[in-house]
Amino acid sequence: MNEDPDKCVAETSDEAAQTAARDGLTELHPNHVKILRIQAFMFAAPFVLGSLVLETARLMPTGVFILPVLLAALFLIIRVPLRRHHARGYAMSDDRLRVVRGLLFRSDTVVPFGRVQHIDVNQGPLERFYNLATLTLHTAGSHNASVHLPGILNQDALAMREIIRSHIKRETL
């Protein structure tokens, strides 16, 4: 359905756009994959358990429920987080932050520092365990009112916040 960004694409203009999209992006921290996998595991676990229960009820021949569910779960836990991780990235230049994300629905957002209203650095329990953080920039726009950048080291997030803050002439709120 969707190709890898670095895979060769037939149309040259598309290829140009794709390289432009990948140009100079910083990858997220490798631990981010682990968090995505744990989240995928927590999503898949109930389905696996449910299929196990159906399996023990012996309604159908052995493996009809558990095999497809298990395969789907493995795909969801092993493959999808890796691809999602590789689809994400960010680039920080001296006056703007660019955040790229999404596999099926790809988005490429740029927030100029001059338009940032306030900044959050959030850590969930999983992120704290892996020493990661999510940086959130709030703008006054109705669309993209808050732009999230997950999966960066906590100290990096704090440093980025300081840099962006120093660009905001009058601290709002």
Next chain:
Amino acid sequence: MAAPAAPMDQAGPRRTSPLGFIAKGLQGLQRAILPMVAVAFGMRDESFGLLAALGLGLVIAAFAVGVRYLHWLRLTYTVGETDIRVESGLLSRAARSVPFERIQDVSLEQSLIPRLLGLVEVRFETGAGGKDELKLAYLTAAEGEELREVIRARKDGVELAARAETQASDEDAAEPAATRLYEMDTRRLVTFGLFEFSLAVVAVIGGALQQFGDFMPFNIWNVNEWQENFAGPFAWLMGMGPSVQAIGVVLALISLAVVGFGTGLVRTVLRDWGFTLDRTEKGFRRRRGLLTRTDVVMPAHRVQAVRINTGIIRKRFGWHGLSFVSLAQDSGASNHIVAPFAQMEELEPIVRSACFDTPPEDAGWQRGAVNYRLDKALLAAGVLVPASVITTVIAGPLLGILPIAGAAFIAMREAFLWRFERHCLTGRQLFIGSGWLAPELSIASRIKLQSVEISQNFIGRRRNYSTLQLGLAGGKMALRGIAPQRAYELRDAILASIAEKDFSELAG
């Protein structure tokens, strides 16, 4: 009033107008009318039914006025050096502080009863929007005007030198020299009202009959009863034959049209009576309304984008509406309507005075991607053609044509949209023309955009089109179905403009 003679900027808490709790009590009485009617209806067989209803009304009104009085006693506001503070609450206390620089706009609103008493509700609009807004109900009209002036002056860092003298009770006198940009005379208002054709009232009446049908002498939904009714006094009508019945249908349609035009006219006149737009040194001042008169001032630099829209029919006569997108909200809607019904050449000066330009003659308009429109038409066909097959099998070929017709209509629409939807980037602005039968033109200032996003779904990535989403304060703006290369081009150009100025410089 706590201290009638003290100027507004003097420190110390102030109360709202004492007439305010009477106005609120009277509004409470409005709400008491329904229970009163209910009691009067429920006890209509008793001799004291009407008395009980009146008694109930009095109790409710007294209670309402009493509670309002206590609220009034406990509500104070303070105009400080950097913020306005409102403290309120009977049992629990609430204190809210809004810094002047966060206030986008101060508007005065008068509904019927407060207007009779010469009171205004002062609303402070901030970026937060909606229900979190601060409001003060009610101040006397002069106080409200003064408060607005004081806050404007504080916001602009202007010292309040000679302001005290100019403030007068007359609502027009407080505002210094203004140029009239737009006004609607009665003739224009009536024309506008006719274009606002609406059958909403028919639905409302239908709903009301459904709700309160029990109050009617007969059940209107029961066809048999109707026939019985007709059988008596209207039997002659039944016997007149099909030609007269056809006339009846025509008459019914005419009455429906009359109701539709009438509703549109009444609604428009109530809302836009005495519509005026002035350009003052503070910004744009709009006044309108017959029963509920509103008086809104939008600072010119707060205008983020302008929109020019029209309707299917009014477009043929060259009528357009103009609205501003700004951070502040206009009674729920994010757009401020500044000229609801005008010819293009009347709108141009208004657009220019908000520091925007209408598209230049030689504008380099660009169209969207063909693939985007093609895919949308194909997707619709992909759903509707099988639907047509199924319908043909179940309900015969006559009904089976309908989905095919739908698909053809959508294909035509997409072709038309590809032909006429266009955009153009000039040195200062971005123009986006969208829509089919009732096209809309959005004009955004490049430096007033907040963020730029390019998004592509999985089809768009294969078929080479994308959407450019623009972060606009107080509104939405997007350019759908354009080639990714064009999207990147636009983004680079817009970001270069944004980087030139900080947000705080925009506001100043």
